[in-house]
Amino acid sequence: MREIRRDDDGALLGFLRPVGGVWEPLTVFGYPLGEPRPEEAASDEVHRSGLEVLMRPWEFLEDGEWYRCVILEAAAEEVRIQPNDHRYPHNVYALTLEHPGPATFRPQ
Incomplete structure (x- = not known):
């Protein structure tokens, strides 16, 4: 798994898990944020909703x-x-x- 962190303060936003050539976006506790997708799109999803979904x-x-x-x-x-x-x-x-x-x- 690959960590995704916020650029400005390094806060952990979530993870990307490789799945058959694409990446699954995950929360900080490993819950899926959506379907597996290309790396950039999965990273964008973690940046967009990784912390928001916790609220x-x-x-x-x-x-x-x-x-x-x-x-x-x-x-x-x-x-x-x-x-x-x-x-x-x-x-x-x-x-x-x-x-x-x-x-x-x-x-x-």
Whole structure:
């Protein structure tokens, strides 16, 4: 994987993963930002939405139910989230999801 960083301050925006001759744009925690594409287009996608997508509402899957949440922190291969759904049955401030992917974690 190749890191994509912001030019002015070096902040990590996300990654590019090689996939059969093209590149898949990924968030800082490895979530796909779209379909694989040529390197420049994939890099542009990470620059455009790599950090912005972290501020959107998300949903996580637990016991067969999808619950709304917000991302508190994002790191390589994990996110710390805060459930933000009145239906969520547990009284917790935050949860850590390891290796979140589309089957268990998705933008709302």
